[in-house]
Every structure is written in C-alpha cells, then in structure tokens.
Amino acid sequence: MTSVEDLDVVVVGAGLSGIGAAYRLKTRCPSRRFTILEGRGAVGGTWDLFRFPGVRSDSDIATLSYPFRPAQHEQRIASGPSILRYIRETAAAYGIDREIRFNHRVVSARWSTAEARWTLDIEGGGRLRCRFLYLCTGYYAYDAAHAPDFPGAGDFRGRIVHPQWWPEDLDYSGRRVVVIGSGATAVTMVPALAARAGHVTMLQRSPSYVGVLPERDRGADLLRTFLPRRMANRLIRTRNIVLGVFGYWMCRRFPEAARRFFFKQARERLPPGYPVERHFRPRYDPWDQRLCLAPDGDLFTAISAGKVSVVTDTIQRFTKGGILVSSGEELPADVVVTATGLKLQPFGGMSISVDGRALDPGQAVLYRGVMLSGAPNLAWCMGYVNASWTLRADLSSTFVCRLLRYMDRRGFDVAVPEAGAGTGPLQPVLSLTSGYAARAREEMPKIGARGPWLLRQNYLKDWWAVALGRVDGPGLSFATVTAPPAGTSAPSPR
Secondary structure (H helix, E strand, O other): OOOOOEEEEEEEOOOHHHHHHHHHHHHHOOOOOEEEEOOOOOOOOHHHHOOOOOOEOOOOHHHHOEOOEOOOOOEOOOEHHHHHHHHHHHHHHOOHHHHEEOOOOEEEEEEEOOOOEEEEEEOOOOEEEEEEEEEOOOOEEEEEEOOOOOOOHHHOOOEEEOHHHOOOOOOOOOOEEEEEOOOHHHHHHHHHHHOOOOEEEEEEOOOOOEEEEOOEOHHHHHHHHHOOHHHHHHHHHHHHHHHHHHHHHHHHHOHHHHHHHHHHHHHHHOOOOOOHHHHHOOOOOOOOOOOEEEEOOHHHHHHHOOOEEEEEOOEEEEOOOEEEEOOOOEEEOOEEEEOOOEEEOHHHHOEEEEOOEEOOHHHOEEEOOOEEOOOOOEEEOOOOOOOOHHHHHHHHHHHHHHHHHHHHHHOOOEEEEOOOHHHOOOEEOOOOOOHHHHHOOOOOOEEOOOHHHOOOOOHHHHHHHHHHOOOOOOOEEEEOOOOOOOOOOOOOOO
C-alpha cells in the first residue's frame, strides 16, 4: 500500500486563528508533530482576502492581537493591512511560517475509529493522516457571499462590485458610489470611499447601531509612557476585556438606556435637523446584532461634511443610471457596492465523516465551545460575536493543548464528546438576529444551555472554565486504541 504521511496534529487555516494555534502547539505541546494546511497561497486568512477601501477591525487591537505578542499599533482600531502585516510577522518570528503548506485545500476528512486517525483528502489528489484535527477555518465561505438578485441589475450601466472581491482596477475617484448595506462592512467602507469619491450614498433597508470610539487610546499611551512595556500591555488588555464584558452586559441588561446612549452619540455628531431618528435608530435591541464601530465618529463626520448621504429604504429595481427605491427616488450611481453580507459555511466547506457516517454540522453540539459531539479528536476554532475573535480563539487553542497533554499523560488515543440530556435546550451557536446568521442557522453547530455545552459570550467566565477547568468533564469520553494504523508510515513517538 502507498505510504501516507502521518502527523500528530493538523491545523487547517493560516489566518489569525491558525497562527495562534500553531504558537500554542509549539510552546505547550512541543513533542507533537504538526503542520498547517492553507487552501490559499498566503498567510492571513480574512485579512489577506479582504482588500476593500478602509478595511479594518471592529475590535480594539489590544484584544485582537495575540496575548503572547501584543501588537504595537498607535491606532486603537487597526487597519486591515496593519493586521495582516502583524499576523505575518508573528508567523515569521516564531518559525510558524515554515510549518505552513500553501495551496492545500482540504476537501474531506474521514475518521477511522479502528486506527484512531483522520484521513484528509487534499484538493488535487494529496492525502495526509493525523491523530488530531484542528479546524481554524472561520465560519464563512471565501469563495461565495450573500448576493441578492436585484431586479434590473443587468440594465445598470455602471459597475457592481462586492467587498469580498474588491477589484484592483476600480477607480472611483470623483464618481457617485452607492453602498448597499448598513452592517460593519458598509460602516467601515463608506467614510473611506468618501475621501476619493464624488459622493457616497449608504442605502440601508434598516439602521444599525453605530458606536463611536476614539481612534487613539490616550489611557493606553499614558500607561506605556510610565510603565514597562510588558506590564503596560497586560494592563491595557485586561482593562479592555473588562470594559468590553461590562459594556455588553449593560447593553443586554438595560437595552433602553443603551438605545438612548447610541442615539445620543449619533445626534451630537450630526447637523441640527438631521433625521437621526430615521437613519440611526434601529428596531432591535443593542447586540441583537453585532455593533458597528466608527473610530472618532468618521461616518458621522463624512455625513456632516456633505460627502455622504444615508437613505433608509428598500430597492425597487436598478436603472441604467442608478437605483430606484420604493419611495420613488432614484439614486444616481456610477459604482454600486453590494455590502449585503457573508455566506456562513462551517469547516471551510469540507465534508466530514466518522466511520463512514457523514457528520452533519447542523446536528452537532459544541463541547466547551471547541469540540463537536460525535466527532473524535476534532476541534473547531470559534470566536466571540461580542468581542475580539482572538480572545475566544486563543482559549480554544489553550483547551486543545490541555486536552492533548492530558491524553498523553493518561495514554489515551481518542477523545469524543457525546451530547445527551445534560446539554439542556439547544440553541444556535450564533445568537445574533443578523441576516447572515439567520440564513445559516440550520447549517451551523448548536450549543447547549448549561455545563460544558454552554458557549458563554463572556471571556472572564470562559477563561475560568476553559483554561482552568477540568479537561475530563462530563460529556467527554476517552479510549485507547491498541491496533496500529495500517498502510501508513510509522507514527511519530509519543
């Protein structure tokens, strides 16, 4: 039989999550042989894919960066290019870039209980085997997005683009641009487009909450001035985590007060008489959908300067020269940007099977927010919806390393969560009411209501449970497989 390379751990994805996972494996599980499989040809994941004007994080850089290598950015909300550069520099600094196999897209993963191994089929015919599979693929499709079928789009004489595939040759200088959408992408893009475009119109079906955050963190600057860099970074990160948890709790506990706060922020930054009620008062409560951020209120500044208009209406159809909305107004456009949302896709679109039985992601329940019920030796990196992705991603990698070390100490080959009555009522892993979350609700894994099946949107509570709690808790079973794997090269020593 043909020999197939056999590894201890395979990490899928070389983005923010995958590089962080590799660091934890190298430092906490140094005896484990691993590699990173990246379907594309570059490090960075989302931050390499998105190239639209103004692309940036909607989380503060102190919590978005890795705790083991804080980013030294002056801006509180870092730009996409600077985040990409930071990820690549981190990969190079720890030799992680040498562990990445580019253009290795995993199309299927097949588990064999008899051999306690995953067999990974790579696009183009390659194959690998591993003892443990860690999916750092995010939760949306890179090759697809939500694209509504707009009536009359074929009649439009201008150019229609989607932010996920921003064309390098697009010159919008002095042009009339209409951005369809009101989520984080639209709120990010619009002020950046306005710097060069003739005029930008943000066309939204309904408003979103837009919070204002100072671009420079003066408190952080002060701490870095008077304290050693390492101590200052830890204090800044801890402060931002606590403030984030507290702010989210306040919004959920006192939604009416939070509504008034965000409305007041918008009203104070817009001209007298501006219809704030129509364009910036959402129908839902804060954090029913993800909160948008405007550093230094850049969106409101662009509106006040007359560079940006906001239209809250629905699209009737495209015309040759723009978009006709239901009120009868025609919005003139040379370029239309459809910031209409992502298409969610768990596990990078790969098919997963266990002993020949297909695993349905929509029927699986997350254990500790990391492992999937019924899937042995498999972890999935999932971020928070109300805080920096990296906070939860690093906790996930910490748990994976704790689990691997526990299995080594006890001589176990297999760890598999089994959901039962202890999960409590099941609920979607993404609790948001946003369109992209609602559209994929049945396709995404579920979470339980209690115990290790509950995924909290609270880093402080999660840290205690995931980083310090028992690895061998209820719902997770272990086994030892004595039969050696057949038809493979010799496995690495324990």
